[in-house]
Amino acid sequence: MDDPTDDPRSARVSPRRDPGPPWVLGPVGERVPDVERIAVLRANALGDFIFVLPALEALRAAYPSAEIVLLGAPWHAALWRDRPGPVDRVLVVPPRPGIREPGPDESPVDPAGFLAAVRAERFDLAVQVHGGGANSNPFVAGLGARVTAGLRADDAPPLDRWLRYVYYQHEVIRYLEVAALVGAPATTITPTLAVTDADRAEAVAVLGAPTRPRVALHPGATDTRRRWPAEGFAEVARELVADGYEVLVTGTPVERETVDAVVAAAGVPLRPQVGTLGLGALAAAYADCALVISNDTGPLHLAAAVGAPTVGIFWVGNLINGASPLRGRHRPIASWTTRCPVCGVDCTPGIYPHRPGDGDCPHRVSFVADVPAVEVVEAARELLTPLRSTR
Incomplete structure (x- = not known):
């Protein structure tokens, strides 16, 4: 009988006999042979994408001649x-339930x-880190790839190689373990995003060259439960x-009210930047800052990825999943609130059937106001x- 490990779809993960690179985090699966093209699904928000960058680097190192296509x-x-x-x-990816929502004015x-x-592209490997x-x-x-790999929660069908999705795990490590399933051990645990000359030029065109050290505050967050009150940011700004x-105060157009509240409460000269910077220019602006202080949201993780020191304000559950483990230039600060301040419902994810707290509370008040x-x-x-x- 043929050895089943000859099948590149085999989900068996064999421990390496050699110690491997310094960032090997666990068992590494067999590398898929003859890979020319890799599809990677990650179609969600900014912070989510930053978390997957080390896994993409691992795939690049393991398959240096393959084309990596982000879906x-x-x-x-x-x-x-034009970004290295x-x-x-x-x-x-077209808008699809559970994959991504349609954007404004999207055709x-x-x-x-x-x-x-996509099937006509004949991908050799398709990786789900979504x-x-x-x-x-x-x-x-x-997608029709020769080998598929990714995460699997209890309600999800399996791929050829899969890792169980467990809610409480650092996101960077989660996706590095998926990359390891296909023979791509970690080369770093630190997300890094390159800043281009075009990014820097756009940032300087908007902000001008700094005349003194800059600090950026980002008081917004899509989930209002992750927003530290404007008064807190105002006190820090003063x-x-x-x-x-x-002090810059950054925000998206939908966060204008939040930014305005910080500026008004501070009572000192600040530089609000609401929708003035494209994403690349925002990255360049953060890279030139001495520090970025933010709620747990995409811009915080973007700032860290371009090399800025950060102070992040986290709800404790998100601290587990998303805060940088490095302390040389990052300080995550946690709120230990787990029950809704309005109704008292346990809002930690109910990942065990016997445990209350499925996060279904309708209130969206801040869970980090006590920081x-x-x-x-x-x-x-x-x-x-x-x-x-x-x-």
Whole structure:
């Protein structure tokens, strides 16, 4: 009988006999032979994409001659245009339940036509690093790749090689384990995004060259439960302006009210930037900042990926899943609130059948309002203070 491990779809993961690269995090599966083209599904938001960058780097290192094609959203295509990194090309996935929502003024795309075009590309490997797989695994399985791999929650069909989706796991490590299924061990645990000359030029055109060190505050977040109150950001802004820093307050157009509230409450000169910077220019602006202070949201993770020190304000569950484990230049600050401040319902994910708290509470009040401003200021000043010689 043939050895089943000769089948490249085999889900068996054999431990390596050699110690491997320094960032090997666990068992590494067999590498898929003769791979020329890899599809990677990750079509969600900015922070979600930043988390998957180390997995993309692992795939690039393991399959250096393969084309890596990101199946993403329109903003991925715009961000990745002429940007060095592990993605060679972006294919925009049509809006589809559980995959991505349609954007404003987005033209309809025939899903059947898109799928036929993708299948014609004859991908050798398709990797699902999008989520638990209930919707994304059937989509990935339909791409026609020789080998599929990804995550699988209890309600999701399996791929050829799969890893169980468990809610409480750091997102970066989660996707690195998926990459390892196909013989791509980790080369780093730190997401890194290149800033281009075009990004820098756009940022300077909007902001001008800094005349003193800059700090950026980002008080918004899509989920209002992750928003620290405007008064907290305002207090931090006052302290930093008094310390001699120029303070930017960044936000998307839908966050204008939040940004305006911070500026009004601060009572000191700040520089609000609402929708003035494209995503690449925002990355460049953060890269030039001495510090970025933000709620747990995409811009926080973008700032870290372009090399800025950060102070992040996290709900404790999200701290587990998303806060940087590095402390040389990052300080995550946690709120330990787990029950809704309005109704008292346990809002931690109900990942066990016997456990209450499925997160179904209808209230969307802040779960991080109890973080003291003094703690944020202290963390900020610690990161802003140059390291002193210990000779």
